[in-house]
Amino acid sequence: MLCGVRMTLAKKHLMKRGAVVMVGYFVSFIGAALLVDRIHPEGAALWLMAALPVLPILVVMYLMGLYLREETDEYHRDLVVRCLLWGAAGAVATSMFAGFLRLFGWKGQLPPFCEFFVFALFMMVAKVTYKVANRAPAAE
């Protein structure tokens, strides 16, 4: 059902560029983890290692900005922004929930990358929900 939907040219560009950047993300993620494991950096070098895997994420955001500019189909544009909004809502809510728990006396911490996965999960669920809810056939 989801694969049968016709993709616009702008969306094809986004998917193609996004896939390349995501490969870059995994390479920088694994590279940074290996380097930290080997050389045990401290201070600025550690911050640099932590910031390295973020660059592909910022590039994905830039690509989404390009997509919003290139996309001529109003519905697709709205869909992307609404999914982004749901992702942000999920990440903010999770982060706030854990923060308040700590503020109120909880001693634990959420596992690392929990908010990031919640962001991705909320985006995916929102996308599937909107696609299922949109019963109009794709325009030619």
Next chain:
Amino acid sequence: MFCKGSSVAKKRYERDILRLMAAYAVVLICSEWFVKHDGHEHFYLYFWSVIPALPILGVLARMGRYLQEEKDEYQRWVVMQSILVGAGVLLATLVVNDFLRVFANAAALPPFVSYILFCVGMLVTQGVQRLRNRVRDE
């Protein structure tokens, strides 16, 4: 500069956001009071930690509805771009913090940081875009 020529949808949106933020302040104060006085049990602790996040979810949901209601293409474009930048700033900060937690056992971010960063990212982007817009309002 920011208030001139607001559309009806934007006025409604701003009014609802103010209401939600007022609700947030009330809920936050109530949560703290209840936890301090009666809520040290596990269930109540989780309950009172979830409650303050609800008005914030409401704000983001209202933002989505505003995008649906807004007829002015330019205003929508400004909000779309600002959401994108806000989400970028939010994710970048969360991921850097997560890596520092994994690599160096750093502490997690304080409670309001994620939401504040998202809002600051949005506000700065909206400000920059409006400053760049040299066309006068009708």
